[in-house]
Amino acid sequence: MTTALLWFRRDLRLDDNPALQAALDAGHRIVPVYVHAPDEEAPWMPGAASRAWLAASLRALSAALRERGSMLVLRRGPTERALETLIEETGASAVYWNRLYEPAVIARDAALKTHFKQRGIDAHSHNAALLFEPWEIETGQGTPYRVFTPFWRNARARLRDGAPPAAPARLPAVPHLASETVDALLPAPRPRWDRPMLADWRPGAAGAAEMLEVFLDDAVAHYKTQRDLPDRVGTSRLSPHLHFGEISPRRLVAAIQGRTWPAAVEPHVETWLKELGWREFSHHLLYHFPASTDANLNPRFDDFPWAPRDNDALEAWCRGRTGVPIVDAGMRELWATGFMHNRVRMLTASFLTKNLRQHWIHGARWFWDTLVDADLANNTQGWQWTAGTGADAAPYFRIFNPVTQARRFDPDVRYVRRWLPELDALPDAAVFAPWEHADAARLAPDYPAQPIVDLAQSRDAALAAHDRIKTAR
Structure with a gap:
């Protein structure tokens, strides 16, 4: 059996994970790895709150992998050196990952893909973060949208029903490999301001699934009228789970379209789907106008x-x-x-x-x-x-x-x-x-x-x- 590295980034889940599924479909033994290299995302390295969430999410992913007979190998960057070392240690012939769309990360990933292919290592990237790739939705003139309404009209018409793949019940065992600890890569702050901050959250895929069910059962039926009221939980609160890839936007669409809603609730459902559309539109703009992170788009x-x-x-x-x-x-x-x-x-x-x-x-x-x-x-x-x-x-x-x-x-x-x-x-x-x-x-x-x-x-x-x-x- 050939071996492939499965490089996790902000796709910290096992269900609807296209890179994982593609590697399994190709018959590889999977070595899951996370490389901590925040400097490679400069000038927008993860902030303090993001680092606190990331540490908890990595622990949740590691536990989910252990339950399936695998393990998460944690290494310190630079990414190219860390992955190269793992290729040597495992004899891996391929590296799989899911794409991210920040300018610095796109440049880094493109260089890595070229490097691996020159070395004879297969490099495969997939879309796990968005409903559509940023280049798939364009105007009739073949240009990027700059206005949300026509963008979403185009994208909304392309949404499809159907549940994404579930998480594998088992994964191939991973050979013994040296691994950093989460605490070593992401040391807890002193004082522990992160504890009260995360007290109302459950980072990880299980917490994301639970949050989705609570929203669908209790809040979506009033979403359009209550989402603007800050004194209550009228929104889904799924944004951090989406950011870290603990749940996919495809899973959200499938969950909401998989239920039969009363006619009175349908406007609320559409309004929430539109918010997913705003997320897509934001990534569309970032991809096509990467300088907008620091400069006026207008x-x-x-x-x-x-x-x-x-x-x-x-x-x-x-x-x-x-x-x-x-x-x-x-x-x-x-x-x-x-x-x-x-x-x-x-x-x-x-x-x-x-x-x-x-x-x-x-x-x-x-x-x-x-x-x-x-x-x-x-x-x-x-x-x-x-x-x-x-x-x-x-x-x-x-x-x-x-x-x-x-x-x-x-x-x-x-x-x-x-x-x-x-x-x-x-x-x-x-x-x-x-x-x-x-x-x-x-x-x-x-x-x-x-x-x-x-x-x-x-x-x-x-x-x-x-x-x-x-x-x-």
Whole structure:
């Protein structure tokens, strides 16, 4: 029996794993390997929250492999050297992996594939992360889409029914090989801030499957109306599981299309599928416009007069001390849990880029380090969308009013009160804008007396800045 290396990256599952299935179909004995080489993803190496999740997910994958008679071999990079060493140790004649779409990783993987083929080692890559390859969905002119609606109309029509392959019940035994430990590659932080952050999560494929079932049973029937309410679990919370490949988008589509839904629920189902479409669109943009991770997708904003970097304002924003409760609640949720409700992500991003007029890259970098679902495609698209600098972006004059938004989406202030206990003594009506309450300084002495920026004046300044680039072109 020939031997093949199965190189895991962010496809940390055994079901619907095309690289695994292809290697088994070719009759290979599989040697599962994970190579830790974060520097090869520079300048967007995994952030602290991602590393904490990754460590837990690797443990879950290792356990799943042991249950099937195999094992996960952990090695330290550089990747080429680590894989070459394993080829020598095992006599492997092939390497299989699933593709990733970040610019640095694409360049690294292409070089590796060329290298292995020159060495006479078969190198096979597959799509495990997306419903469609980024080059499969294109306009009638053969160009990439830059607007979501026609992109999703095209992609939605191509969705097919059918369950993806299940995980193999058994895998061939792996010869004894030296392996690093997860703790050696990804040492636990000191102090252990990761423990409370991950307390409400179950990283790994089993946790992803459980989260999906809970969503389908309890939340999808109200998704369209409740997904914008941050005080409840109205979304699937599957984004970190998708990012690390613990569950595939094909599995999600099959699960939701495999049920018969009442007519009243179908709009909610379609809205959720559309969110998967946004994920696809984000990867489509990242693949076709790789410079967008650090540069405006819309070059018109290259001349936008951002305010000078304000370290004090950035610090207040990061720590949830801006004096605007819905913004601060979101930033504290992020710090405590590694997650933030999507509606609140838009509000915090709008406040940073429009009210503070700080460049979106500062926010993108902070989210990258603190989100457990930090995904380069989604993070880039989300920040550029809110800042108005990307594809399918909101017009720049659409500046979210955080007070109005809080009254609309957290009317009972349950979300804000959860994360800002220093406002407990304020009446509900005052929590939306404490600075307008005459007795706020006495009732909430530990909360900023005023926002760090006047909301109305900063909105006008943002509009004036936008007008300057409109008239300059």
